[in-house]
Amino acid sequence: MKVVEITAYGKPEVLRPGERPAPVEGLGEVVIRVSASGVNRPDVLQRMGHYPVPPGASDIPGLEVAGVIVSGDAAAMAVAGLGVGDRVCALVAGGGYAELCVAPVGQCLPVPPGLSDIEAASLPETFFTVWSNVFERATLRPGETLLIQGGSSGIGVTAIQIAKAMGATVLVTAGSDEKCAACVALGADHAINYKTSDFAVEAKSLTGGRGVDVILDMVAGGYVAREVECLAEDGRLVIIAIQGGVKSELNAGLVLRKRLTVTGSTLRARSVEFKSAIAAALKDKVWPLLASGAVKPVIHSTFAAADAASAHALMESNQHIGKIVLTW
Structure with a gap:
């Protein structure tokens, strides 16, 4: 063959x-x-x-x-x-x-x-990954808010559509206005250009200061600290890739006070x-x-x-x- x-x-x-x-x-x-x-x-x-x-x-x-x-x-x-x-x-x-x-x-x-x-x-690869991590590991529920890092990726476009179909509010980050527009066209409620805006600040603003319930992260590295900041109480951060590096610093006090879950997996x-x-x-x-x-x-x-x-x-x-x- x-x-x-x-x-x-x-x-x-x-x-x-x-x-x-x-x-x-x-x-x-x-x-x-x-x-x-x-x-x-x-x-x-x-x-x-x-x-x-x-x-x-x-x-x-x-x-x-x-x-x-x-x-x-x-x-x-x-x-x-x-x-x-x-x-x-x-x-x-x-x-x-x-x-x-x-x-x-x-x-x-x-x-x-x-x-x-x-x-x-x-x-298969993206659907298995999204279902396993967003819906089984992070237990995203109808009415909750999901933040997807890299909304225009294969994982991102899958997560947007399934999460919306399951009744969630979806925020995404993307690296250009064109990609942000594509994510909104697929059903995302809001798209944040991470090159021109701080996603953590925007996510808090878009949720009225409450924060998001679940974050699907393909970056890790320096993103983790800001993700912990913009998670709501009882929020869940699930890391599925480390494009930003394997080392992160975060405010552990926020993890305690907000009862956060930080998890991850490979398939x-x-x-x-x-x-x-x-x-x-x-x-x-x-x-x-x-x-x-x-x-x-x-x-x-x-x-x-x-x-x-x-x-x-x-x-x-x-x-x-x-x-x-x-x-x-």
Whole structure:
């Protein structure tokens, strides 16, 4: 099969087309003939040597795919209501930049009606991440206010739409007026240009001084202190990336006085059972929103798989709004 390999750690140019033996499914797995592969920030980190592959996972990058099941564990597929020939999208721990990809049955979801494979490939990584962190870990509830750092990212555009559909008020930050406008068009109640305004001051002002209930943070570093300041009482800060660095200073007194929760998680190394439970929740709670059009994939660009280096260069430029997808 054709694949895209990381030939050495470094710049996007180290991504090159290659060939590997076709994979064979194991117990509880299927093989998907891939039509499209999502591109995500962890892929960039892996290419740079900053995101080690979990034990047992493929060294081929790529955490989400969409395509058709070509073979699999018949018993596991029967339990999941899937079969050979079904169109699915799947979250994987690696191996997504390939014509054929192995995925655990529990991490496969049917392609929502009316969606293309390109749109479906943009779903798993961000939808699993948002659901797990915003709704399960941070327990965002209807009527609460969510602040999303990086609202125009793949994670951001997903979080905006699901949170609004679930009855939350949504504030976002973004790095340009154009990106702020795009976030509002997707349903955000307010967008803050973090290059021209202090998001903590704005968030407090927009909530009448109360603060926000939940913050989804992909920056960490110096952001954490200001996030603690603009959280409401019993607020929850969930950190899912550290683009601003791993070290933070914060006012621990505010954490105590406001009874704050500071938490975080990564998804890739979690168990199949954990990810399968998220998939089941998504199928029940969110897939109907995709089927109805209440939540929609946001695709910025597609690239032929052989041009994966250009896709990574775009992601690193931070000029995109929404998802970047490779096609096979």
